[in-house]
Amino acid sequence: MTLLIVGATGTLGRQVARRALDEGYKVRCLVRSPKKAGFLKEWGAELVPGNLCHPDSLPPALVDVTAVIDAATSRPTDSLTIKQVDWDGKVALIQAAKAAGVERFIFLSILDSEKYPDVPLMEIKRCTELFLAEADLNYTILQLCGFMQGLIGQYAIPILERQAVWVTGESSPIAYMDTQDIAKFVIRALSVPETEKQTFPVVGSRAWSADEIISLCERLSGQDARVTRMPINLLRTVRRVSRFFQWGWNVADRLAFTEVLATGRPLHASMDEVYQVFGLDPQDTITLESYLQEYFGRILKKLKELDYKKTQTKKQAPKKTPFKKS
Ligand SMILES: NC(=O)c1ccc[n+]([C@@H]2O[C@H](COP(=O)([O-])OP(=O)(O)OC[C@H]3O[C@@H](n4cnc5c(N)ncnc54)[C@H](OP(=O)(O)O)[C@@H]3O)[C@@H](O)[C@H]2O)c1
Numbered sequence: 518m519t520l521l522i523v524g525a526t527g528t529l530g531r532q533v534a535r536r537a538l539d540e541g542y543k544v545r546c547l548v549r550s551p552k553k554a555g556f557l558k559e560w561g562a563e564l565v566p567g568n569l570c571h572p573d574s575l576p577p578a579l580v581d582v583t584a585v586i587d588a589a590t591s592r593p594t595d596s597l598t599i600k601q602v603d604w605d606g607k608v609a610l611i612q613a614a615k616a617a618g619v620e621r622f623i624f625l626s627i628l629d630s631e632k633y634p635d636v637p638l639m640e641i642k643r644c645t646e647l648f649l650a651e652a653d654l655n656y657t658i659l660q661l662c663g664f665m666q667g668l669i670g671q672y673a674i675p676i677l678e679r680q681a682v683w684v685t686g687e688s689s690p691i692a693y694m695d696t697q698d699i700a701k702f703v704i705r706a707l708s709v710p711e712t713e714k715q716t717f718p719v720v721g722s723r724a725w726s727a728d729e730i731i732s733l734c735e736r737l738s739g740q741d742a743r744v745t746r747m748p749i750n751l752l753r754t755v756r757r758v759s760r761f762f763q764w765g766w767n768v769a770d771r772l773a774f775t776e777v778l779a780t781g782r783p784l785h786a787s788m789d790e791v792y793q794v795f796g797l798d799p800q801d802t803i804t805l806e807s808y809l810q811e812y813f814g815r816i817l818k819k820l821k822e823l824d825y826k827k828t829q830t831k832k833q834a835p836k837k838t839p840f841k842k843s
Pocket of ligand 1: 523524525526527528529530547548549550553567568569570587588589590591592597602606625626627628661662663664667
């Protein structure tokens with residue numbers, strides 16, 4: 518079984534590639550920059566150059582492919598818009614997969630996308646789900662809501678570095694999940710027939726608010742956080758202003774996501790049935806407490822080692838003899 522993974526250099530995509538290789542699948546990755554994807558080749562994946570926004574690059578990448586796993590999404594740092602990558606690009610990929618006779622298509626969506634038609638990425642995810650369901654492909658849609666990996670840059674590092682932690686005034690609690698655990702569901706879907714033509718939430722065991730995560734980080738790091746609260750209305754104004762400029766469209770579309778958080782509605786879903794269908798054990802899924810405990814434990818140990826080395830180097834350095842006048 519040959520898999521084509523799109524977005525394999527991303528946060529989730531690389532875990533999916535790792536898991537697929539570990540489970541013995543033949544893995545091909547569609548990559549925009551082979552140089553950036555060198556680590557995937559070292560792991561044993563085949564790299565094919567391609568870009569979702571260059572539809573001609575897709576059919577050659579799909580030759581002899583049994584299943585497609587789409588873990589791509591537009592990068593905030595890219596010049597390409599969400600619409601170009603997440604809609605036009607995905608439509609091209611689904612059409613090319615169908616034409617190539619691919620047997621399975623796994624799409625990674627966002628939980629509750631149907632509830633936010635005014636948020637561009639949510640609306641695009643919902644439309645892609647519908648497009649895929651009507652494409653006469655054997656699909657599985659996994660609806661995700663937040664990655665634990667994202668919390669390191671957002672909370673853990675600023676707290677360790679005594680920098681400001683930015684949070685929106687109002688924010689919905691989110692059921693974060695480790696991408697390694699999400700990858701287990703993605704790969705398992707390939708071998709469980711009950712997941713065909715079905716949609717499942719794949720989320721963490723409970724939803725966490727920003728304040729709860731900050732308290733947890735403070736406890737684990739032994740440091741107080743410097744919290745800066747951004748009023749939601751300020752973000753709305755920035756969004757409206759950036760809409761006026763073409764360079765700001767991407768910014769505006771991303772800021773629209775604050776509307777999801779502003780509702781205060783938790784991004785969470787029951788996973789009881791999902792674990793059953795996939796034949797996975799919830800006990801094997803890492804909790805947010807364990808994830809952050811492991812992270813802070815590792816970092817604080819490294820910092821202690823560095824501190825020890827610094828003290829040793831200082832002790833060993835020859836003492837400067839004061840300059841004496843002859
Ligand atoms: N992050 C979250 O919290 C979250 C929450 C819910 C759902 N999701 C969904 O989960 C999936 C993975 O998200 P992620 O955060 O892991 O993504 P990510 O880290 O931002 O990575 C995006 C990936 O897409 C690739 N890509 C971007 N534009 C492309 C194009 N034009 N052609 C081909 N590849 C392109 C990137 O390749 P380059 O390396 O070349 O840029 C990269 O591999 C996405 O579908 C996302 O919507 C994410």
